[in-house]
Amino acid sequence: MDFSSKLLESAVNEMSQLPGIGKRTALRLVLHLLKQPKEQTEFLTNALQKMREDIKFCESCHNISDVAICEICANPxxxxxxxxxxxxxxxxxxxxxxxxxxxxxxxxxxxxxxxxxxxxxxxxxxxxxxxxxxxxxxxxxxxxxxxxxxxxxxxxxxxxxxxxxxxxxxxARGISVGDELEYADEVTLGRSIINRIPFENSIKNN
Amino acid sequence: MDFSSKLLESAVNEMSQLPGIGKRTALRLVLHLLKQPKEQTEFLTNALQKMREDIKFCESCHNISDVAICEICANPxxxxxxxxxxxxxxxxxxxxxxxxxxxxxxxxxxxxxxxxxxxxxxxxxxxxxxxxxxxxxxxxxxxxxxxxxxxxxxxxxxxxxxxxxxxxxxxARGISVGDELEYADEVTLGRSIINRIPFENSIKNN
Missing domain, CATH: 3.40.1360.10 (Dna Topoisomerase Vi A Subunit; Chain: A, domain 2)
Structure with a gap:
């Protein structure tokens, strides 16, 4: 792609580093930001920077957290x-x-x-x-x-x-709830037979 | 979606403001940035900020440009x-x-x-x-x-x-080069007949 502006080009290049975002999509996203008020770009870049700089991982479970021990681990x-x-x-x-x-x-x-x-x-x-x-x-x-x-x-x-x-x-691996048997793959169906559970249990869970 | 971190939540929210990016995709992109070195997030946010702040539009044709008159307009x-x-x-x-x-x-x-x-x-x-x-x-x-x-x-x-x-x-509106007639829509096909061109011209352009 041939860009008329180096600034645009480098924004598109950086954006297209993200997974699943090609050059064309990146250009669409960047042009969208250009059409919006400057604040939107500011909010986006600030949120990303702040997150990348300040985010913590729970010291116990390694879940993403804003504090040293995450809410789940801290819940008695x-x-x-x-x-x-x-x-x-x-x-x-x-x-x-x-x-x-x-x-x-x-x-x-x-x-x-x-x-x-x-x-x-x-x-x-x-x-x-x-x-x-x-x-x-x-x-x-x-x-x-x-x-x-x-x-x-x-x-x-x-x-x-x-x-x-x-x-x-x-x-448990097995047939998804709501799925038709005929469309299930053989391995999953086979496992669901080997690992069958007492019928009473399957009623209880509904 | 229930996030374990406010920083993550606001990054995902801002990202999902972009057109065609839903909450799930935004989360995937943001988690990708978290896994990459900090520099990648820095490069991305700097490129976006610089572009949004400094980009110019050609005074003559309004194309995006880094200078007052774009390359195309300045080309003699x-x-x-x-x-x-x-x-x-x-x-x-x-x-x-x-x-x-x-x-x-x-x-x-x-x-x-x-x-x-x-x-x-x-x-x-x-x-x-x-x-x-x-x-x-x-x-x-x-x-x-x-x-x-x-x-x-x-x-x-x-x-x-x-x-x-x-x-x-x-x-010109007409049948795309390489397209089969039977799949063309009626309006396009109709227009391509009304606006037909001399056969000699169509050979010349190939």
């Missing part, structure tokens, strides 16, 4: 003996939205993925293992994506904590 | 007697990419659109009419989108300049 009404291990903050938000979990979280910050150059040392794994070894935890729930990387990460953590005798569980 | 090799009227800078870039136009441009900054509250006075129309009345222009090419608003804008400008006896033309 939550069960601090059950830890749900998730990949990132979006998963915390998703599980919180269900209203079904009253324990606390541990945010890994990613999955072990050799192809992307992410090893165990780049993730918040050692602090989780330490927490478990301190003996105050009863159950670890693995709630990572059901991918090769997710399974690898689960297994890596499991190996390190299995000697403590702690209960480990994995969220 | 271009034909300053033919003006192509376009909606915004993206159209200038698109026409420049074809390499088929050697005249100069006039960027209106939008189309007349009562439904969006945009009247003629908010667009760069009066400066175009003045330019034409000064008598140095031979032809005006209307290159606005082929929509109701585009046609209205074309006609509004045409009414103001027709008494000067200037040549006015409109870019």
């Amino acid at each position: 009404n939550r069960n601090h003996h059950i830890i749900c291990v998730v990949e990132d903050i979006r998963d915390v938000m998703a599980i919180e939205n269900t209203g079904q979990f009253r324990g606390i979280y541990h945010v890994l910050g990613g999955k072990i993925s050799p192809i992307d150059g992410i090893g165990p040392s780049q993730l918040n794994i050692s602090s989780l293992v330490e927490k478990v070894k301190l003996g105050n935890v009863q159950e670890i729930i693995f709630a990572l994506s059901s991918t090769m990387e997710g399974d690898t990460t689960n297994f890596y953590i499991y190996k390190q904590i299995k000697d403590t005798g702690i209960i480990t569980s994995s969220i | 090799n271009r034909n300053h007697h033919i003006i192509c009227v376009v909606e915004d800078i993206r159209d200038v870039m698109a026409i420049e990419n074809t390499g088929q136009f050697r005249g100069i441009y006039h960027v209106l900054g939008g189309k007349i659109s009562p439904i969006d509250g945009i009247g003629p006075s908010q667009l760069n129309i009066s400066s175009l009419v003045e330019k034409v009345k000064l008598g140095n222009v031979q032809e005006i090419i209307f290159a606005l989108s082929s929509t109701m608003e585009g046609d209205t804008t074309n006609f509004y400008i045409y009414k103001q300049i027709k008494d000067t006896g200037i040549i006015t033309s409109s870019i």
Whole structure:
């Protein structure tokens, strides 16, 4: 693309560094900012700068937080003996939205993925293992994506904590609520048969 | 969405003000910035701020420019007697990419659109009419989108300049190069028959 202005060009270039934003989209977004009052650009850039500079991660669970210990970890009404291990903050938000979990979280910050150059040392794994070894935890729930990387990460953590005798569980994989059986993939359908639950339990949960 | 951090929340809120960016996408973009080195956020916000503060519009054609008169208007090799009227800078870039136009441009900054509250006075129309009345222009090419608003804008400008006896033309509407006739819409196909051109001309242009 041939820009008539260096300022415009560098704004578009920076914008198109964001994931899923190509040059054309970046140009559309930047021209939109140009049409809006200057304040909108100011608010946006200030919010981004302030966030990048000042944001903190909870010292206990590594969730994003404005204070040293996040609201969930600081809440005495939550069960601090059950830890749900998730990949990132979006998963915390998703599980919180269900209203079904009253324990606390541990945010890994990613999955072990050799192809992307992410090893165990780049993730918040050692602090989780330490927490478990301190003996105050009863159950670890693995709630990572059901991918090769997710399974690898689960297994890596499991190996390190299995000697403590702690209960480990994995969220159920199965047919989505409301889904038709004929459209489900074979692996999911197969797993949902192997891991079937007593019918009384399935009624109770409705 | 329930955020665990006010800083994160306000960054996501500002980001989702951009057109086509919803809350979920905004969260994805903001979390991406958090994972990258601080410099990336700095570069992005600096580029946006600098652009919004310092960008200029060419005094002659209203194209975006870093100097008072843009490169195209300042180029003595271009034909300053033919003006192509376009909606915004993206159209200038698109026409420049074809390499088929050697005249100069006039960027209106939008189309007349009562439904969006945009009247003629908010667009760069009066400066175009003045330019034409000064008598140095031979032809005006209307290159606005082929929509109701585009046609209205074309006609509004045409009414103001027709008494000067200037040549006015409109870019050709017709079947896209490479398109199959059967998939073309009726209006476009109809227009392409009414505005047919001598076969010799169509060979020459290939």
